[in-house]
Structures are given as C-alpha cells and as structure tokens.
Amino acid sequence: MRPAVRKYHWLMTETQLTVTGMTCDHCVRHVTDAISKVAGVHSVNVKLAEGIAVIESDASLDLQVVKDAVVAAGYSA
Numbered sequence: 537m538r539p540a541v542r543k544y545h546w547l548m549t550e551t552q553l554t555v556t557g558m559t560c561d562h563c564v565r566h567v568t569d570a571i572s573k574v575a576g577v578h579s580v581n582v583k584l585a586e587g588i589a590v591i592e593s594d595a596s597l598d599l600q601v602v603k604d605a606v607v608a609a610g611y612s613a
C-alpha cells in the first residue's frame with residue numbers, strides 16, 4: 537500500500553447521527569442514499585433498530601449538511 541493511501545485513511549472520521557422516523561428497510565435505503573450524496577461521505581451504515589447512521593467521512597464533513605439531507609429525505613436528524 538502506498539503512503540498516500542495510508543495517510544488518506546488516517547483522516548477518516550466516524551460520526552454517529554441519530555435519525556428518527558425510519559420504520560422499515562425502505563426508509564433505511566432512503567436515508568442511506570441521502571447521506572451518501574453529501575460531500576465528504578465515504579460510507580454510511582444506517583441501523584434501523586438503533587435509529588442511527590454511522591458515517592465514515594473526511595474530517596471536513598459538514599454535519600449540518602448531513603442533517604439537512606436527512607430532513608430533505610423526509611426524516612429527522
């Protein structure tokens with residue numbers, strides 16, 4: 537693995553966001569799609585039972601933009 541790749545990985549940040557209003561896997565897909573489109577997001581794992589989204593992103597992620605995306609999709613964050 538090249539040094540540039542490792543350095544990139546060190547900058548990754550994991551953020552947990554509480555998401556309310558999800559009732560089924562369809563909702564999970566909506567929220568996942570919405571958060572995935574936010575700049576800086578690398579991966580997102582939405583957990584229906586816990587009502588959270590675990591987001592792996594650049595350190596520069598703007599959490600307010602993520603929350604706005606969730607609200608725009610029809611849920612609350």
Ligand SMILES: [Cu+2]
Pocket residue numbers: 558559560561562563564
């Ligand atoms: Cu649903």
